[in-house]
Amino acid sequence: MYPAMNSNAMQSANPTWVVVGKGAIGLLAACQAQLRQWPVALWLRQPQPIQIDFRQLTQEHSQHHFSSWPVGTPITHIFIAVKAFDVQSCLQQLLPHLSDDAQIVLSHNGMGTLEPARALLSSKQQLWFVSTTHGAYKADKHQLIHSGSGQSVLAAVTAPPKPDSKVQQFVADALGPVTEVDNIEPCLWQKLAINCLINPLTALHNIQNGELAQAKYQPQLKQLLHEVCLVAEAEGYPLHEASCWQLVQQVIEKTAANRSSMLQDRRANRPTELDFISGFVLKQAKKHQLTLPAHACLYQQCQDAGF
Ligand SMILES: NC(=O)c1ccc[n+]([C@@H]2O[C@H](COP(=O)([O-])OP(=O)(O)OC[C@H]3O[C@@H](n4cnc5c(N)ncnc54)[C@H](OP(=O)(O)O)[C@@H]3O)[C@@H](O)[C@H]2O)c1
Known part of the structure; x- marks a missing residue:
C-alpha cells in the first residue's frame, strides 16, 4: 500500500497532471493532489479558470484555483474520472492532445470501457485504472465536499513500456491510500x-x-x-x-x-x-x-x- 506522500518529500520534477472535467471525483483528486504540491490543470468542455472551495474530511476548508490546460501542449499525465458512458468519447477527443508516451488513468464505476479504451491508444501510451471508495459531491458549482473517507486500488491495464512511478505517487496523494495490483479485473x-x-x-x-x-x-x-x-x-x-x-x-x-x-x-x-x-x-x-x-x-x- 502506498501512503500519501509528504509534501516535503515531493521532487521538483513532478509533471503537471491534467484532470478531466469539473466533476466530484476529478476535483477531489485535483484538490488533494494540489494540497500535496502537484501541479494540476483541468481539461474542460469550455476552457476557463475554476475556483473551488474544498471541504476536507477534517472539516477544514482550502481554496483551489485551477487553470485550463493550454491546448497545443502535449498532455503527458491525465486523470479521467468521468461517467462510464463518457469514457470513449472523452478519449477520442483527447487523443490528438496526448503525448506519444502519455500516462492515462481512468476511474469510474461499472465495467466495459477498458477494451475499447485500449484499442484507441498506441503501444507506448500507458493505460491505468483506479477503483476508489472515496466519496465526494459538489454542494454547488464552486463547493466540493469530501463526504466519505475511502481507499483506492490501482493497476496498469496495458503493460508498461517503462514504469512511471509518478502515477503511483499521484494516485497515492490524490485518492490514497492506494494498493497496486497486477490485475484490476x-x-x-x-x-x-x-x-x-x-x-x-x-x-x-x-x-x-x-x-x-x-x-x-x-x-x-x-x-x-x-x-x-x-x-x-x-x-x-x-x-x-x-x-x-x-x-x-x-x-x-x-x-x-x-x-x-x-x-x-x-x-x-x-x-x-x-x-x-x-x-x-x-x-x-x-x-x-x-x-x-x-x-x-x-x-x-x-x-x-x-x-
Ligand atoms: N462521486 C462519488 O462519490 C463517486 C465515488 C466513487 C466512484 N464514482 C464514480 O466515478 C465516476 C465519476 O463520478 P463523479 O461523481 O465525479 O461524476 P460527475 O460529477 O458527473 O463528473 C464527471 C465530469 O466529467 C465531465 N466530462 C465528461 N466528459 C468530458 C469531456 N469530454 N471533457 C470535459 N469534461 C468531461 C462532466 O461534464 P458534464 O457534466 O458537462 O457532462 C462532469 O463534470 C463515475 O463513474 C462515478 O460512478 C463516484
Missing part, C-alpha cells in the same frame, strides 16, 4: 457485484440504501447476487457468494442514509451508468449462454422507467 467484478444490486434497485424504487435491508428485498437481492456470481465465474473471476452477501449487507447497513449514484442521477434527470453496471452483467452473461432472469427483469424495469 477481480476488484472490478467484486465492486460490480455490489453495485449491480444496490444501484438499480435503489434508483428504481427511489429509496436510500438502508431501505434495502427490508425483508421484502432479500430474495431479489440474493438472486441478483447469485446470478452475477455465475457470470463472474464464467469470466474467470470467481466470487465467493457468501462473502459477497455479507459485504452487500454491510454496505446496506453502513451506507443506510446514502443515496446511490444511480438514484442521484435519476433524481437529477441525468443519464445513469445502468448499461455499464446491469447492462454489462447481461452482456457478459450472453457471451457465456447464461440466462439471468433477475437481472434481465430489473434491467427492463429500469429501462421502462426511462433510465
Whole structure:
C-alpha cells in the first residue's frame, strides 16, 4: 500500500497532471493532489479558470484555483474520472492532445470501457485504472465536499513500456491510500457485484440504501447476487457468494442514509451508468449462454422507467 506522500518529500520534477472535467471525483483528486504540491490543470468542455472551495474530511476548508490546460501542449499525465458512458468519447477527443508516451488513468464505476479504451491508444501510451471508495459531491458549482473517507486500488491495464512511478505517487496523494495490483479485473467484478444490486434497485424504487435491508428485498437481492456470481465465474473471476452477501449487507447497513449514484442521477434527470453496471452483467452473461432472469427483469424495469 502506498501512503500519501509528504509534501516535503515531493521532487521538483513532478509533471503537471491534467484532470478531466469539473466533476466530484476529478476535483477531489485535483484538490488533494494540489494540497500535496502537484501541479494540476483541468481539461474542460469550455476552457476557463475554476475556483473551488474544498471541504476536507477534517472539516477544514482550502481554496483551489485551477487553470485550463493550454491546448497545443502535449498532455503527458491525465486523470479521467468521468461517467462510464463518457469514457470513449472523452478519449477520442483527447487523443490528438496526448503525448506519444502519455500516462492515462481512468476511474469510474461499472465495467466495459477498458477494451475499447485500449484499442484507441498506441503501444507506448500507458493505460491505468483506479477503483476508489472515496466519496465526494459538489454542494454547488464552486463547493466540493469530501463526504466519505475511502481507499483506492490501482493497476496498469496495458503493460508498461517503462514504469512511471509518478502515477503511483499521484494516485497515492490524490485518492490514497492506494494498493497496486497486477490485475484490476477481480476488484472490478467484486465492486460490480455490489453495485449491480444496490444501484438499480435503489434508483428504481427511489429509496436510500438502508431501505434495502427490508425483508421484502432479500430474495431479489440474493438472486441478483447469485446470478452475477455465475457470470463472474464464467469470466474467470470467481466470487465467493457468501462473502459477497455479507459485504452487500454491510454496505446496506453502513451506507443506510446514502443515496446511490444511480438514484442521484435519476433524481437529477441525468443519464445513469445502468448499461455499464446491469447492462454489462447481461452482456457478459450472453457471451457465456447464461440466462439471468433477475437481472434481465430489473434491467427492463429500469429501462421502462426511462433510465
Ligand atoms: N462521486 C462519488 O462519490 C463517486 C465515488 C466513487 C466512484 N464514482 C464514480 O466515478 C465516476 C465519476 O463520478 P463523479 O461523481 O465525479 O461524476 P460527475 O460529477 O458527473 O463528473 C464527471 C465530469 O466529467 C465531465 N466530462 C465528461 N466528459 C468530458 C469531456 N469530454 N471533457 C470535459 N469534461 C468531461 C462532466 O461534464 P458534464 O457534466 O458537462 O457532462 C462532469 O463534470 C463515475 O463513474 C462515478 O460512478 C463516484
